[in-house]
Amino acid sequence: MKGFKLNPITVKKLKRFRGIRRGYYSFLIFLFLLIITFWGIGEYFVNSRALAVSYEGKLYFPTHSAFHPGTDFGFDYSYETNYRDLKEKFAEDSESQVENSGGSNWVLMPMVPFNPFENDFIEGKYGPQPPTWEGKHFLGTDNVGRDILARLFYGFRYAMTFALLYMVAVFLIGVTLGCAMGYFGGTFDLLAQRVIEIWQNIPFLYIVIIVAAIIRPNLFILLLIFVVFGWTSLTYYMRTESYREKSRDYVAAARVLGAGNWRIIVRHILPNTISTLVTFLPFVVASAITSLTALDFLNFGLPAPTPSWGELLKRGVQNLNDPWIVTSAFSGLVFVLTIVTFIGEAIREAFDPKKYTVYR
Numbered sequence: 001m002k003g004f005k006l007n008p009i010t011v012k013k014l015k016r017f018r019g020i021r022r023g024y025y026s027f028l029i030f031l032f033l034l035i036i037t038f039w040g041i042g043e044y045f046v047n048s049r050a051l052a053v054s055y056e057g058k059l060y061f062p063t064h065s066a067f068h069p070g071t072d073f074g075f076d077y078s079y080e081t082n083y084r085d086l087k088e089k090f091a092e093d094s095e096s097q098v099e100n101s102g103g104s105n106w107v108l109m110p111m112v113p114f115n116p117f118e119n120d121f122i123e124g125k126y127g128p129q130p131p132t133w134e135g136k137h138f139l140g141t142d143n144v145g146r147d148i149l150a151r152l153f154y155g156f157r158y159a160m161t162f163a164l165l166y167m168v169a170v171f172l173i174g175v176t177l178g179c180a181m182g183y184f185g186g187t188f189d190l191l192a193q194r195v196i197e198i199w200q201n202i203p204f205l206y207i208v209i210i211v212a213a214i215i216r217p218n219l220f221i222l223l224l225i226f227v228v229f230g231w232t233s234l235t236y237y238m239r240t241e242s243y244r245e246k247s248r249d250y251v252a253a254a255r256v257l258g259a260g261n262w263r264i265i266v267r268h269i270l271p272n273t274i275s276t277l278v279t280f281l282p283f284v285v286a287s288a289i290t291s292l293t294a295l296d297f298l299n300f301g302l303p304a305p306t307p308s309w310g311e312l313l314k315r316g317v318q319n320l321n322d323p324w325i326v327t328s329a330f331s332g333l334v335f336v337l338t339i340v341t342f343i344g345e346a347i348r349e350a351f352d353p354k355k356y357t358v359y360r
Helices: 008-019 021-036 083-095 148-184 186-200 204-214 219-230 232-245 249-256 261-297 309-318 323-350
Strands: 052-055 058-060 106-108
Touching (some): 008 021, 008 323, 021 323, 083 106, 148 186, 148 219, 148 309, 204 219, 219 232, 219 261, 249 261, 261 309, 261 323, 309 323
Antiparallel strands (some): 052 058, 052 106
């Protein structure tokens, strides 16, 4: 059985993409951010739970393990252990040269030892705190004492989960319906176009406001609303591409050989339009991120206290005397949108169909 081999033209396009350094390095940075914030991985970098605890000769891994009350580590409370306090306690014990029967105790904390929901007020000071290296609040705290870097980190996770799921759903619906409209044409195409025209005139923002007033929206409810109203523009493009491709000689040859309609669409038309479709991917992701951020800013998005960039921007605008809040959120948003745009521009240049087409 022969191994999978990429089309030579596709290989050329990928090499060209790699040669566009601004886009290629932006893609590597974006991929790195996705990996470290991924579900189950990000907790090793930003989390209030310890990565590892050695206590009286036993080793614990609280990050993804069961709940550990304070009594498990010598505290007198039964709620979950505060691992930052535990680390300080072990440090004090070590300084006073108190030896435990099982050997030395230690705590290994993540780089940012806070979760996005907890309040960490300094005694006697209530309100936003500026960035500090000693307190591990590298970007400061917001007006309710939550670590800004932790909320940016997990806000990126929610935003990218939303954007990537939105991209997949929109492409599945838009590509499938658009190919069918362009290939079959006739009455089906005419009726589908009228339905899409009506659907596009429904005010999207009003629908979101109504839903937010009736129920408490979560990530998947918002995703469903966005997908329901976001697939139409891609459908028109796929309709045009399919209509053009079905008149090519290779489609007529496939019909003569007995290929069915859906085989022609899936095995012949779609592969010849996919290279152009790829150029839309980064821009759909950027659009989803900005839309979700805008809804969160207007208080119609993810419910509190879910970490989100829009909510952080809103708090920053409400507390302009503490500029590190809005600066952190705005800088993070601009940085991510910039590298996504660079990726999109590089893909569009590398996969430009006019560069490789045999039709002149």
